[in-house]
Amino acid sequence: MLLLLLLLLITPSTLASECVPRTFQGDSFVCVCNSDYCDLPGVIKVPAAGSHTLITTSRDEHRFSIQNGSNDALPGEGSSVVVTLNHQERFQAMMGFGGAFTDATGINILKLTEESQEWLMKSYFSPEGIEYNLCRVPMAGSDFSTRPYSYDDVEGDVDLVHFNLTTEDYKYKLPFIHRAQELAERELLLFGSPWSPPAWMKENGMFNGSGGLLNEMWQPYADYFVKFVQAYSAEGAPIWGLTTQNEPLTGFQDWRWNTCAWTAEGQRDWIKTTLGPTLQAAGMRHLQLMVLDHNRDALPWYPATILEDPESNQFVDGVAIHWYDDDNTGPEVMSELHSLFEDKFLLYTESCDGWDAAPGERVILGDWYRAESYAANIIDDVNHWSTGWVDWNMALDIDGGPNWAYNFVDSPIIIDEKSSEFYKQPMFYSMGHFSKFIAPGDRLISSTVSSGYEHVRVAAFQHGSTDTASTIVLLNMGEDMETVTVDVRGSQEFVNFVMPAKSIVSVLVNMAATAH
Structure with a gap:
């Protein structure tokens, strides 16, 4: 029974596996996959009420790096970028990505070994991958x-x-x-x-x-x-x-x-x-x-x-x-x-x-x-x-x-x-x-970025019929060393974090209080 429990705890269906980086001619790196290994982000669920999950990809370092945290009761002090959400302004439902x-x-794909083919297909379509639909x-x-x-x-x-x-x-x-x-x-x-x-x-x-x-x-x-x-x-x-x-x-x-x-x-x-x-x-x-x-x-x-x-x-x-x-x-x-x-x-x-x-x-x-x-x-x-x-x-x-x-x-x-x-x-x-983080049926909601930060772009989505769970995707196109401190504002809670230069961050957030 103990062995079974350990196997369940380490199953790749729940845990992420890390990128094996390699540099070629580009200014960033690729992640290398072969018959024996491939990185997968794992199953990432909506966090519990009052908390959030940050998933970061950046030019210089990260590929789906995951950080969990609790939401804040107060806005961030000295935040350079303020993202304001309005769940009452809802737009189109999403069909998907692929x-x-x-x-x-x-x-x-057929040039690869059967094992590598399976890694590739899992990477695109499985719940452990990026879930094309x-x-x-x-x-x-x-x-x-x-x-x-x-x-x-x-x-x-x-x-x-x-x-x-x-x-x-x-x-x-x-x-x-x-x-x-x-x-x-x-x-x-x-x-x-x-x-x-x-x-x-x-x-x-x-x-x-x-x-x-x-x-x-x-x-x-x-x-x-x-x-x-x-x-x-x-x-x-x-x-x-x-x-x-x-x-x-x-x-x-x-x-x-x-x-x-x-x-x-x-x-x-x-x-x-x-x-x-x-x-x-x-x-x-x-x-x-x-x-x-x-x-x-x-x-x-x-x-x-x-x-x-x-x-x-x-x-x-x-x-x-x-x-x-x-x-x-x-x-x-x-x-x-x-x-x-x-x-x-x-x-x-x-x-x-x-x-x-x-x-x-x-x-x-x-x-x-x-x-x-x-x-x-x-x-x-x-x-x-x-x-x-x-x-x-x-x-x-x-x-x-x-x-x-x-x-x-x-x-x-x-x-x-x-x-x-x-x-x-x-x-x-x-x-x-x-x-991966925007499911079919999720609705676009209103999101704005504070003025003066044209190099930061955002789109925000409400999960299904829930009032509190959202995905916010931010892109920082700022040049070298242009890290920004971000304050995502819901109705009564806040998510504060530092976003690297040249990065994409998905914020999965669950506000404890109803957003409208």
């Missing part, structure tokens, strides 16, 4: 495949007699989706996104290049969506949602990888006359249908064109957004769109870093700026009505691939086939500060 089950992700699935090929392909490459097969899932689904996607389902405590929500229809359905007869869907293929392509949902459901991977087209505006130029051009008016008409009714007739109206799936420089005009029409509006549930133009277009356009269509959710469905870097810098092992960029973007987006944030590839090789169009990018996990190791980038922990 990444994409791309072909490249599966190809890279919302994941994207490319419908057939994308640029992060080794070839362009669709689920029906038999020209002229308008009845889709030859529709079938491919080797890529059975080898690189479905096995890891199934393992994620087994590991996850939260429900795994999968949404499908097409990069291109079958090439023979397009005006240019190509997966890439420029050109849209042939008019006579509107119905066959709608049927293609239904077939995809049915096929994945039959394989034990039920689909929660769909986007109508990945980056539809790229198809108006000579694009290097899979695409299909859609004007807003064309998408509106296809949805209301063909796709929407076809999904409804197939008993799939429960699926969350999202439009745009492109950068926010297309807000609000592109989705507004679709949603202003009552016939197409009735079939649309949300607007999918990518981050690739966010440096040029501020988040205010998201609030503008929300004010026009308050019943439609907004969701960030693709983001990655390194996509515009110089050759040789698409992947930077240990880069802190990219982790900071993730956290800053997530905080801005959720504070402007996004219901979650979905990263792109979950695992890439040291070059940022494979990618048949040579469009290499970075990833939160990088796999080194030669050493049989994988590296958790700072981006992995940046994602985890949101995905």
Whole structure:
């Protein structure tokens, strides 16, 4: 009995395991995982009333370092940053956070030993890991495949007699989706996104290049969506949602990888006359249908064109957004769109870093700026009505691939086939500060930062229906030595702590008194 008790006390399902750091070319470090060992934050629960838990990740030292403490009865003296919460101002409920089950992700995971594969999957999906729950699935090929392909490459097969899932689904996607389902405590929500229809359905007869869907293929392509949902459901991977087209505006130029051009008016008409009714007739109206799936420089005009029409509006549930133009277009356009269509959710469905870097810098092992960029973007987006944030590839090789169009990018996990190791980038922990500590259903609440500290950003969330338990995520973008003393103020209690320079801190706090 004593041995059993000791085993229970040291089980990895409750205890954290520490990072094994290694420095490469970046200004921070990666955490190294192999067949024998990998760091996991462990199960971290909401603290008891009147107490808090701080989880810190920093450029120079920390990866999910945990500190517990009691709340204070008085505000901190001399605090440089004051964060004020207002639980009475509640906004959107969160759907979740996650990444994409791309072909490249599966190809890279399979380069690892079975033991290392299990560490990686636990790191992303288990209660001991960072608990991803919302994941994207490319419908057939994308640029992060080794070839362009669709689920029906038999020209002229308008009845889709030859529709079938491919080797890529059975080898690189479905096995890891199934393992994620087994590991996850939260429900795994999968949404499908097409990069291109079958090439023979397009005006240019190509997966890439420029050109849209042939008019006579509107119905066959709608049927293609239904077939995809049915096929994945039959394989034990039920689909929660769909986007109508990945980056539809790229198809108006000579694009290097899979695409299909859609004007807003064309998408509106296809949805209301063909796709929407076809999904409804197939008993799939429960699926969350999202439009745009492109950068926010297309807000609000592109989705507004679709949603202003009552016939197409009735079939649309949300607007999918990518981050690739966010440096040029501020988040205010998201609030503008929300004010026009308050019943439609907004969701960030693709983001990655390194996509515009110089050759040789698409992947930077240990880069802190990219982790900071993730956290800053997530905080801005959720504070402007996004219901979650979905990263792109979950695992890439040291070059940022494979990618048949040579469009290499970075990833939160990088796999080194030669050493049989994988590296958790700072981006992995940046994602985890949101995905692990903000559960589906948690609501954004009002939070403000005292003036003069523009380098400190914050987003705060109320857990479920409780009035007292909250998660506050803070980002300190201050330069070297710019540590700040933080005072988080609830209604009658306070949390005081020191936040390192270049750091992310999640504060799990349980106020003993009702917040309103």
